Structure formats: C-alpha cells, structure tokens
Amino acid sequence: MTASFSEILDPTCVVLELSTRKKRPVIEELVAALENAGKIGDARTLAEEILEREKLTSTAIGHGIAVPHRLSDQVPATTLAFGRSSAGVKFDAPDNTPVTLVFLLVGPTGAHTAHLRLLSRLSRYLNDPEFRGALHAAQSAEEVTRLFAEREAQK
Numbered sequence: 001m002t003a004s005f006s007e008i009l010d011p012t013c014v015v016l017e018l019s020t021r022k023k024r025p026v027i028e029e030l031v032a033a034l035e036n037a038g039k040i041g042d043a044r045t046l047a048e049e050i051l052e053r054e055k056l057t058s059t060a061i062g063h064g065i066a067v068p069h070r071l072s073d074q075v076p077a078t079t080l081a082f083g084r085s086s087a088g089v090k091f092d093a094p095d096n097t098p099v100t101l102v103f104l105l106v107g108p109t110g111a112h113t114a115h116l117r118l119l120s121r122l123s124r125y126l127n128d129p130e131f132r133g134a135l136h137a138a139q140s141a142e143e144v145t146r147l148f149a150e151r152e153a154q155k
Contacts, residue, residue, distance in 0.1 A: 083101075
C-alpha cells in the first residue's frame with residue numbers, strides 16, 4: 001500500500017515562507033529541511049539529482065504549484081517537504097504563474113509505482129481550489145499536516 005501524505009510529511013519539513021524566489025535555492029532549501037530532519041543521505045547529491053530532473057521539464061503544474069520529484073539512492077523511504085512563498089517563485093510554469101506552493105517528493109530508487117501513485121494523488125488534491133486555499137492560509141506546519149490528514153480521510 002502507498003504511504004499517506006500525513007505519514008510522509010514531517011512538520012519539520014514544512015517551510016511556511018521560503019527565503020528565495022528562484023528555483024535552485026528553493027529546491028536546496030527544501031532538501032536542507034529533509035536533511036535537518038534526518039530523512040536523506042547526501043543533500044548536495046539529492047539537490048543536484050532533482051535539478052537534473054527539472055532540466056527535462058519543469059515540474060510546475062499550474063495554479064501556482066510545483067512538484068519537484070525524484071527517485072534516489074539518497075532516501076531510504078519516501079518523504080515529502082513542503083514550502084510556501086507569498087512572493088512567488090520563478091519555476092518555468094506552463095501558465096507563467098509564479099509558484100507559491102512547492103511539494104518536494106522523493107522516493108527510494110526502484111519505488112516507481114508508489115511514487116507515481118503519490119504524484120497522482122497529490123495532483124488530485126491540488127486540483128481542489130479549497131484545499132489549495134487552506135494550504136495558503138495554514139498558520140503552522142502542524143496545520144499543513146492536519147490538512148493532509150483530513151483530505152486523506154475524505155477519500
């Protein structure tokens with residue numbers, strides 16, 4: 001069974017206000033949050049792997065959302081970091097909209113099916129304007145994880 005977001009999103013990996021408006025430093029900031037939480041191996045390697053993935057095509061999906069993702073030997077288990085930017089991040093979005101919500105999803109090498117299922121489920125959740133609005137309004141990291149738990153309970 002695929003993990004739930006409320007299980008893989010540790011509140012210590014939630015950044016309520018990203019410190020920059022550029023893609024590379026945002027990815028590095030979210031990878032650092034995962035590193036500080038003890039979720040990953042080498043942060044520099046993981047950040048470079050994610051940025052290599054971004055060169056293929058931007059993971060910005062519209063509505064001010066980006067979901068950089070990667071399977072990597074740098075993680076023992078699937079993990080998620082979340083960052084929010086009130087100013088918006090230049091992320092080469094297809095709709096040219098600055099990204100305000102960034103979800104960094106990293107899974108272990110070989111976990112293709114689980115990774116795709118999580119990406120698909122996250123996409124469905126983020127297609128809901130009420131859920132996006134609640135993420136924008138969340139006042140704490142714990143509230144972000146609670147929002148995911150509530151959304152998952154709706155099925």
